[in-house]
Amino acid sequence: MASQITAETSPVEPVQETLGEYFNNWFKRVRGGDLGSLPIIVGVILIALIFGMLEPLFFSARNFVNLLLQMAGITTIAIGVVFVLLIAEIDLSVGFVSGVGGVVMTLLLRESATDWHWYTAIGAGLLTTAVIGLIHGIIITKAGVPSFVVTLAGLLAWSGVVLILTTVLSTAGTITIQDTTVLGIANAYLPEVWGWLLFVVVIGGVIVSQVVRQQTLRRQGLAVKPVSVLALQSVALALVTGGTVWYANTDRGVPVVAVIVLILLAFWSFVAFRTRFGRYVYAVGGNPEAARRAGINVDRIRIQVFMISSFMAGVGGVILASRLRSVDTNTGGGNLLLNAIAAAVIGGTSLFGGSGSVMSAFLGALIIASVENGMGLLGLPSGVKFVVNGLVLLVAVLIDAFSRRSRESSGLR
Amino acid sequence: MATTPILELKGVSKRFGAVQALSNVHFATRPGEVMALVGDNGAGKSTLIKGIAGIYPFDGGETYFDGQRVIIHGPGEAGALGIEIVYQDLALADNLDVVANMFLGRERVKSFWRLDESSMEQSCLQTLSSLSVTSIKSVRQQVAGLSGGQRQAIAVAKAVMWNSRLVILDEPTAALGVAQTRQVLDLVKRLAGNGLAVVIISHNLHDIFEVADRIAVLRLGQKVAEFAAASTTQQEVVHAITAGALDSVPGM
Numbered sequence: 001m002a003s004q005i006t007a008e009t010s011p012v013e014p015v016q017e018t019l020g021e022y023f024n025n026w027f028k029r030v031r032g033g034d035l036g037s038l039p040i041i042v043g044v045i046l047i048a049l050i051f052g053m054l055e056p057l058f059f060s061a062r063n064f065v066n067l068l069l070q071m072a073g074i075t076t077i078a079i080g081v082v083f084v085l086l087i088a089e090i091d092l093s094v095g096f097v098s099g100v101g102g103v104v105m106t107l108l109l110r111e112s113a114t115d116w117h118w119y120t121a122i123g124a125g126l127l128t129t130a131v132i133g134l135i136h137g138i139i140i141t142k143a144g145v146p147s148f149v150v151t152l153a154g155l156l157a158w159s160g161v162v163l164i165l166t167t168v169l170s171t172a173g174t175i176t177i178q179d180t181t182v183l184g185i186a187n188a189y190l191p192e193v194w195g196w197l198l199f200v201v202v203i204g205g206v207i208v209s210q211v212v213r214q215q216t217l218r219r220q221g222l223a224v225k226p227v228s229v230l231a232l233q234s235v236a237l238a239l240v241t242g243g244t245v246w247y248a249n250t251d252r253g254v255p256v257v258a259v260i261v262l263i264l265l266a267f268w269s270f271v272a273f274r275t276r277f278g279r280y281v282y283a284v285g286g287n288p289e290a291a292r293r294a295g296i297n298v299d300r301i302r303i304q305v306f307m308i309s310s311f312m313a314g315v316g317g318v319i320l321a322s323r324l325r326s327v328d329t330n331t332g333g334g335n336l337l338l339n340a341i342a343a344a345v346i347g348g349t350s351l352f353g354g355s356g357s358v359m360s361a362f363l364g365a366l367i368i369a370s371v372e373n374g375m376g377l378l379g380l381p382s383g384v385k386f387v388v389n390g391l392v393l394l395v396a397v398l399i400d401a402f403s404r405r406s407r408e409s410s411g412l413r
Numbered sequence: 414m415a416t417t418p419i420l421e422l423k424g425v426s427k428r429f430g431a432v433q434a435l436s437n438v439h440f441a442t443r444p445g446e447v448m449a450l451v452g453d454n455g456a457g458k459s460t461l462i463k464g465i466a467g468i469y470p471f472d473g474g475e476t477y478f479d480g481q482r483v484i485i486h487g488p489g490e491a492g493a494l495g496i497e498i499v500y501q502d503l504a505l506a507d508n509l510d511v512v513a514n515m516f517l518g519r520e521r522v523k524s525f526w527r528l529d530e531s532s533m534e535q536s537c538l539q540t541l542s543s544l545s546v547t548s549i550k551s552v553r554q555q556v557a558g559l560s561g562g563q564r565q566a567i568a569v570a571k572a573v574m575w576n577s578r579l580v581i582l583d584e585p586t587a588a589l590g591v592a593q594t595r596q597v598l599d600l601v602k603r604l605a606g607n608g609l610a611v612v613i614i615s616h617n618l619h620d621i622f623e624v625a626d627r628i629a630v631l632r633l634g635q636k637v638a639e640f641a642a643a644s645t646t647q648q649e650v651v652h653a654i655t656a657g658a659l660d661s662v663p664g665m
Contacts, residue, residue: 040482057497066474128635216531217531220531220532221537222534222535222538223551234583249515274528275526275528276520276522279513279517279528282506282508282509283509283513283517285508286507286508287504287505287506287507289502289504289519290504290514290517292519293488293500293504294504294518295518295519296517354507354508354509
């Protein structure tokens with residue numbers, strides 16, 4: 001059908017940008033409303049400045065490491081929330097599903113009862129949450145009930161399950177974790193050398209993959225990013241990562257949980273951007289009818305996404321249980337649900353589907369955790385904290401709404 | 414121009430409950446030929462092409478593809494034969510880029526489940542250039558930012574990428590302005606020039622007379638006329654659409 005076409009006759013030429021052009025285009029996009037991660041970065045800087053001025057302890061190495069620890073649970077659960085938001089659904093059960101995951105693991109670890117190893121106990125907890133996600137997904141797709149309602153029912157039901165499981169032993173309801181490996185997940189730190197090794201692996205991995213990618217694009221005659229831009233981005237990443245490792249090492253060291261979360265972020269980013277499954281998730285979120293006509297099994301994608309959401313909630317539950325060294329009747333409750341969803345939204349994932357990234361979980365969690373951390377240092381009462389959290393979420397959503405509107409009017413949308 | 418039809422429908426009918434949407438329709442289309450399918454609303458045009466695309470199986474009559482008798486049970490089978498349909502709503506995902514849309518559902522994958530982005534991008538560029546689509550600056554931009562004509566061009570390019578033999582276009586210029594309509598009509602002519610059989614549904618007789626070789630007129634589920642575009646007039650076609658002689662009057 002297509003006649004022999006050589007590269008010279010191709011009317012659609014790859015656009016080769018210079019560094020200057022790249023920045024010009026970036027600036028034009030920002031002016032037109034396509035802000036990207038700019039609001040987050042500005043927000044983080046503002047938060048750091050404000051809290052730093054009010055309480056200099058905010059900048060201490062000890063607080064920095066605390067912040068990394070405080071971010072871990074929310075980031076993990078928010079990754080699952082991102083996937084659900086991408087298909088334009090919602091999962092209100094992630095808080096208590098994370099509780100179920102943590103509680104199941106803790107119950108199985110106890111010496112007096114089953115005395116399982118850490119890997120089987122964690123495995124059982126995660127398997128339970130994955131099955132919960134499967135149940136949610138099947139009900140939502142086959143019965144056609146909106147995810148809001150099904151996961152709200154889940155929220156209630158699983159909170160009850162947490163209550164039942166934790167009071168099986170005693171009415172007090174608190175069960176402590178003794179297993180050293182599980183406790184190490186959220187309470188151990190990398191020795192100094194290992195911290196630097198991590199830095200080398202991360203930077204090396206990023207640079208190598210970028211170089212390989214640009215080579216492939218160049219070889220096939222496709223558009224590449226200017227080398228100078230890549231170099232600048234790599235230097236920036238090296239500074240941030242290196243700075244983090246160095247600063248953490250002046251306190252207790254890089255937390256093990258930070259490495260775990262980093263691996264999870266990298267893995268799920270890969271799934272979302274580089275696999276067929278991830279492509280189908282974005283397609284279902286953008287235009288489910290187009291996805292269906294393209295032969296994509298939309299129901300199957302939706303079920304799998306709800307399984308991811310509940311599974312990652314389970315992982316978050318394991319991390320949080322480890323951090324608190326116990327589970328109790330209210331594990332998974334409190335602000336966890338709202339923080340996880342707010343993190344995904346603040347980080348840039350749209351509530352309307354089809355737009356967002358796994359990294360937004362990290363960025364949003366950074367904002368939420370640093371605001372909480374700062375307010376904690378200032379000793380603010382809970383009521384004030386809630387109001388501030390609500391305002392932060394509102395501001396983030398407003399920025400997104402404004403940028404979407406100006407994108408539409410400037411034709412970038 | 415070849416004379417053996419690539420697709421031939423003999424006496425097909427389709428009933429939906431009490432409504433006879435199609436009755437005894439004979440329809441043939443040849444490679445390199447643009448066949449226009451016209452008729453008023455409710456004449457059965459959509460039903461006919463959905464039957465060809467495998468979405469509704471026909472109740473009666475026979476379908477021949479490349480001279481062989483076939484029964485098309487679903488869109489997958491139609492696609493496998495080489496029949497592609499571009500719907501009026503285009504079925505594009507606005508949040509994905511041009512390459513992702515053109516390969517949606519049929520992505521190329523490398524080792525470790527990775528999408529083969531560069532090879533797909535290249536194929537995309539090649540297909541667009543073979544159709545002389547020059548207005549799309551970058552295939553990595555989101556489809557949402559493209560104009561109606563560009564989106565139509567991508568929907569058509571997506572249909573022809575897969576060794577298709579017959580492309581059906583449902584109202585391709587309905588929502589387009591003058592310049593964009595021009596682009597799409599040129600594209601249609603190029604498709605036929607590349608050896609595809611093209612069926613185009615349209616209400617716009619001016620567009621039809623510009624690109625079509627033959628014009629089939631449906632009225633109330635029956636084919637009331639077929640003209641060679643070169644030897645008929647708009648008036649004759651309009652008359653057939655509104656008052657063409659029916660073999661059987663529906664309801665009696």
